[in-house]
Every structure is written in structure tokens, then in C-alpha cells.
Amino acid sequence: METTDLLKIASEHGSPIYVYNSEKMISQYKRLQNAFQKVKHLRLHYAVKALSNISVLKLFNSLGSALDTVSIQEVKLGIKAGVPAQKIIYTPNGVSVEELEEAVKLGVQINIDNLIILEQFGTKHPKVPVCIRINPHVMAGGNTNISVGHIDSKFGISIHQMPHILRIVENTGMHINGIHMHTGSDILDIEVFLHAAEILFDAAENFKDLEFLDFGSGFKVPYHENDIETNVEELGEKLSKRFNEFCKSYGRDLTLAFEPGKFLVSEAGFFLAKVNVVKQTTSTVFAHIDSGFNHLIRPMFYGSKHEIENISNPNAKKRFYSVVGYICETDTFANNKMITEINEGDILAFKNAGAYCFSMASNYNSRYRPAEVLWYNGEAHLIRKRETFEDLIHNQIEISLETNVVESV
Ligand SMILES: Cc1ncc(COP(=O)(O)O)c(C=O)c1O
Numbered sequence: 001m002e003t004t005d006l007l008k009i010a011s012e013h014g015s016p017i018y019v020y021n022s023e024k025m026i027s028q029y030k031r032l033q034n035a036f037q038k039v040k041h042l043r044l045h046y047a048v049k050a051l052s053n054i055s056v057l058k059l060f061n062s063l064g065s066a067l068d069t070v071s072i073q074e075v076k077l078g079i080k081a082g083v084p085a086q087k088i089i090y091t092p093n094g095v096s097v098e099e100l101e102e103a104v105k106l107g108v109q110i111n112i113d114n115l116i117i118l119e120q121f122g123t124k125h126p127k128v129p130v131c132i133r134i135n136p137h138v139m140a141g142g143n144t145n146i147s148v149g150h151i152d153s154k155f156g157i158s159i160h161q162m163p164h165i166l167r168i169v170e171n172t173g174m175h176i177n178g179i180h181m182h183t184g185s186d187i188l189d190i191e192v193f194l195h196a197a198e199i200l201f202d203a204a205e206n207f208k209d210l211e212f213l214d215f216g217s218g219f220k221v222p223y224h225e226n227d228i229e230t231n232v233e234e235l236g237e238k239l240s241k242r243f244n245e246f247c248k249s250y251g252r253d254l255t256l257a258f259e260p261g262k263f264l265v266s267e268a269g270f271f272l273a274k275v276n277v278v279k280q281t282t283s284t285v286f287a288h289i290d291s292g293f294n295h296l297i298r299p300m301f302y303g304s305k306h307e308i309e310n311i312s313n314p315n316a317k318k319r320f321y322s323v324v325g326y327i328c329e330t331d332t333f334a335n336n337k338m339i340t341e342i343n344e345g346d347i348l349a350f351k352n353a354g355a356y357c358f359s360m361a362s363n364y365n366s367r368y369r370p371a372e373v374l375w376y377n378g379e380a381h382l383i384r385k386r387e388t389f390e391d392l393i394h395n396q397i398e399i400s401l402e403t404n405v406v407e408s409v
Contacts, residue, residue, distance in 0.1 A: 035236025050261030057081035122172030131178030182216025269354025292325025
């Protein structure tokens, strides 16, 4: 997929628009598979939350990927995309018992992350195999919003509560078939990950009928040239060796599972937005795009930095710009960044826009959510239409109100 293809997509389908390169998704999937080729049974669950378009789910299904889901709606999307329920792990956090029951009916792998639910669930469904999400209390992840394994985190059952887990399992006679952890996103230090893995191995020793160990995800991807990324090859080498040793001592070949989201789709995505206004002020030059944090919230939510390129004018001289949106609050995508000269009407491409971008988009300011395009087999395929005014009011109910205006004299 070339820059000219991106420009053509923007001119054909309008802006703002998300474009995903399936070739990059496929190569990232294979890279991870290769890194863990020494493991006999590897299962990669694509994390639906990162980018949940059904065509993307179908793409991963075609590669043989399993899915990681966190809501019943993600489960239903996965099943609709053709993924067998047994290949879907469902890891909710603080959901209602009714939602869990629905997941049981759909036949997905349940992953439980709190003691009360574990007890209730085991009492009601002792025969349904359950995975347990452990919190190893290892601090990993890019920032506090995406670091979830630490002591104050709401996720998982504390490793220190293992005696309680074992008591519940014994009392209910429930079947634990997997142990899970997810320490957070953007893990830089492989040693930290391996340390958390040791805690998982120790935890696993307590259960005799395991089928898999799920190490979650958190692989960091590069956001700019020379940026650091998780060395998945090195991690693959080290963790595979340790995992194989563990299987030997456990007495059975288990499945090693991961749940990558960002690693598989982040770099595949581009967000294209048009510059509506170039505004010179006394302090900077603002490039106002036809979008805002309603479509791409990561820079404001996580402080994430998406590289921005002016693909309409890539060879011009670079100048300083602050790229901002049209929202009625501060929505700064980039502050005084060097970008090739911007004119009104130019298309700016935001990189790393595959993961947690469209899936976090909203209708704030009553704007339409953008269209999405998948670049597949050398062609652009529209995989989501831009919303319309009808979509905005579709579920709204207008009630009749009495007119109660007091005429002023
Ligand atoms: C339980 C779980 N698994 C997998 C993921 C995917 O993480 P990443 O996108 O960093 O690969 C997340 C992300 O929040 C998660 O909470």
C-alpha cells in the first residue's frame, strides 16, 4: 500500500477515514508465530478490543487466529465473523452474572478474575471449564492506564489469594483448565515479563488438569523511527525454552496462549484527515483537521504520540505546526511538530492508527464516526460506511412536549 493509494482512498471515500493494511497484520501475526515456533501448541488470540471491525476479525480467522474478548458483544461479533466459540476466550472485568451466563450458553472459554464470581460460578457450573486470571503484581506497561498487573490494579485475582482460590476449587469441584495473566501494554523489559511468567508457572503447579497457560499481551510497537519495541524474537526464544521445561515437569504438553492486539494491528493503520483551516497565531501555526478526539482519543487519553505526515505535500520544506481538531475542547494531536508545509485541503496521515483508535471513537459533538477501509489483496475495500444523520438519531426517541413558553410583554 503506497501513499498514492492512501490519497486515492481519501478522495474516493472522503475524510476522515481509517485505512488498514492487511499485509502488515498478516506479517505481524506470522512474526509472532515464528518467534514461538519451538512451542508445540501455540494459540494466538487476537484482542478484539484493539480493532473490532468484522472484516478484520474474518481476516484473523482466516489465518487460524483465536480471539480474546472482554464483552459479550465482542463474543457475538467473533462468532458472527465465523470464529468457533471454543476458540474465543472471554475475559470480563466486573460484569454482571447475567452476562457471564450468556457467555456460558454461547460456549466460549470463560476467564474469571475475582473470587466471588469464581465461587458463584463454580457452584452453579462445576463442569464448565474455567480459566483463572491471576494478578502477578508485576509492574509493567507504558503508563498507569495501560499497566494492569500492579498491586492497586482492579484486574485479576491476587497471587497472594491462591489459598482462597484453591479452597473454592476444592469446595465446588470445578474444573480449572487455564491460568492467565496480563500485566499491561507497552512492555519494554523482557526480563519483567519473564519474571511474571515464573509467577504464572508457580501458580499453575497448583492445578492438575490444565490445558493452557495464557500470558496475555503487552508487546510494545514502535511509534517512530528508531523507537524501541518489544523484542518478540528474544522473548520467543527465552519463554519457549522455559515453557517447554515447565511442560516437561508438569507432565503434559500444554498450549501457550497470547492475546495480542496492538502488536497485530497498530502499525497497519492510518488515520487520514483533511486540513480545514491553517491558522497563524502569535505563538504557533495551527492546522485544524476535520476530526478531533471523537475519532482519535489516544493522544489526549494516554498522551500517545502518533506520527503525522502531510501526504498531499510530502516533499515540501518542513515547518512547525500544532495539529488540532474541531472539538469544542482542547484536542491537540501534536504540539509544534515539524511537518512538510500544510495548505488547506491537504490530507494528513496519522500513523499507528490501527489499535485503540476507531474502536474508541465516539459521536461526541454529534459528529459521525468515520469510514474504514481494509487494504486487502492489493485493493481497497470499504469495510464500514461513514455514519449519517440517520445513524445519529436512529435510537433516539422524540417525545411530545407541551409548549410552555411565557410570552414576555
Ligand atoms: C486481558 C487483555 N488481553 C489482551 C490485551 C491486548 O493488549 P495489547 O493491545 O497491548 O496487545 C489487553 C489490553 O488491554 C487486555 O486487557
